[in-house]
Amino acid sequence: MESRAMERQADEKIDLRGTPCPMNWVKTKLRLEELKQGQLLEVLLDDGEPMRNVPGSVKAEGHRIVAAAPLEHGFRLLIERAGDAAQ
Amino acid sequence: MDTDKSKEQRAEQRAEELKAGGFIPQRQRGKITVRCKAPGGRMTSERLAKIAEVAQEYGQGLVHLSVRMSPEILYVELSDLDDVVRELEEVGQEIASCGKRFRVSTACGGCEYNPNGWTDTQRLAVQATDRFFGQETPHKFKTTFSGCVIDCPRARETDLGFQGMVSPRLEDEKCTNCGICVRVCRDEALTMDAKELPVRDADRCTSCGDCIKSCPLDAMVPGRTGHAVYVGGKHGKHPHVAYPVAQLVPDDTVMDVIEATMDWYRQHGNTGERIGNTFDRVGIDGFRRALRDVVGDGLLTAEDLQKHGWRSVFYRGLADTFPQYGALD
Numbered sequence A: 001m002e003s004r005a006m007e008r009q010a011d012e013k014i015d016l017r018g019t020p021c022p023m024n025w026v027k028t029k030l031r032l033e034e035l036k037q038g039q040l041l042e043v044l045l046d047d048g049e050p051m052r053n054v055p056g057s058v059k060a061e062g063h064r065i066v067a068a069a070p071l072e073h074g075f076r077l078l079i080e081r082a083g084d085a086a087q
Numbered sequence B: 001m002d003t004d005k006s007k008e009q010r011a012e013q014r015a016e017e018l019k020a021g022g023f024i025p026q027r028q029r030g031k032i033t034v035r036c037k038a039p040g041g042r043m044t045s046e047r048l049a050k051i052a053e054v055a056q057e058y059g060q061g062l063v064h065l066s067v068r069m070s071p072e073i074l075y076v077e078l079s080d081l082d083d084v085v086r087e088l089e090e091v092g093q094e095i096a097s098c099g100k101r102f103r104v105s106t107a108c109g110g111c112e113y114n115p116n117g118w119t120d121t122q123r124l125a126v127q128a129t130d131r132f133f134g135q136e137t138p139h140k141f142k143t144t145f146s147g148c149v150i151d152c153p154r155a156r157e158t159d160l161g162f163q164g165m166v167s168p169r170l171e172d173e174k175c176t177n178c179g180i181c182v183r184v185c186r187d188e189a190l191t192m193d194a195k196e197l198p199v200r201d202a203d204r205c206t207s208c209g210d211c212i213k214s215c216p217l218d219a220m221v222p223g224r225t226g227h228a229v230y231v232g233g234k235h236g237k238h239p240h241v242a243y244p245v246a247q248l249v250p251d252d253t254v255m256d257v258i259e260a261t262m263d264w265y266r267q268h269g270n271t272g273e274r275i276g277n278t279f280d281r282v283g284i285d286g287f288r289r290a291l292r293d294v295v296g297d298g299l300l301t302a303e304d305l306q307k308h309g310w311r312s313v314f315y316r317g318l319a320d321t322f323p324q325y326g327a328l329d
């Protein structure tokens, strides 16, 4: 089920299904760094370990997850890039 | 002026006195290992540099990190003991203990910087060591602090171990029903209810906090945090798995738990008997009664141990062989 915030358009998308921990987080982080503050990154992740690790790391870096929704396989996160000061 | 001989005699006498206090005779005659105190395995770089300097000057430039996190300076001459102690004192580096007493507490990083940690293990290890270090007990008495149920420092194999735990709490209005928490929970403790809100089966929950960390919108938040208490574990020739005896014990009760446990152990333990062996001999319900005075309804019961959350902390197959807890009057 899609949540409303998901309707905001993502500025970048990255499909990390099949990419194991911690590379999925490294790639997410690098891609977020290329964005400007307030821009949105859509990330697709596998179930299990990735979902246990990546959302926590995203939050710990000060970014905001504005929406999350299950896919048939894995999950989709929509992440708003934080300002550099927040990180 | 001291003669070399009298200096050596005094040093030998000192070593006897302090064998129980962090100086370990080596198999090489006249050489000792000096065990340095480092609660939680942490120390300042200044102290670490001093230990290195002393090892270089008085030993063979070798330091061994003991299995319980104490840096040990190897190959020190017995006759240099006073000088070594004095040099280490210059930076506040104290000597650890051996023998039948409360040992330096160990701990992982805990919540201060470990992403998994829920409790301030480092602070508690220092607090416990400051308060109980060196106090005598029937046999050695080891304590450890793990920041979460992953239990890297092995609270389950320690005389008295504390393990961080958290009760997740849902803030309904923030939840977007994404279901991540349900899927990350390894203990099948969460299910979606009719309103698509996650509900927790407290009997299945192991208090790991994975759901809190992975909830993208901070709808799942820490409720109560505290410590699971394990007692009676040990390694050695005849290892013992610790009994889980209490849950969600708050920080400010931890020192009271240690004190009550040591008191009970001193009253009931035979000299040379680890507390786990005392339980083998006299049973554990007497101890549970003493502990109840400190932890109240945090005390675990026989029924609690049958729930998935607690059964799953035992090594494979052990839950069924574990002694039953009696009902306390």
Ligand code: SF4
Binding pocket: B108, B109, B110, B111, B114, B115, B116, B117, B118, B146, B147, B148, B149, B150, B151, B152, B153
């Ligand atoms: S017990 Fe938990 S908090 Fe401590 S080091 Fe292991 S994972 Fe980290």
Ligand code: SF4
Binding pocket: B166, B168, B184, B185, B186, B187, B188, B189, B190, B200, B204, B205, B206, B207, B208, B209, B210, B211, B212
């Ligand atoms: S704390 Fe751990 S075991 Fe309990 S509901 Fe959350 S993920 Fe599941």
Ligand code: SF4
Binding pocket: B170, B174, B175, B176, B177, B178, B179, B180, B181, B182, B198, B214, B215, B216, B217, B218, B219, B220
């Ligand atoms: S992960 Fe958070 S937002 Fe998603 S269902 Fe669980 S509590 Fe709700």
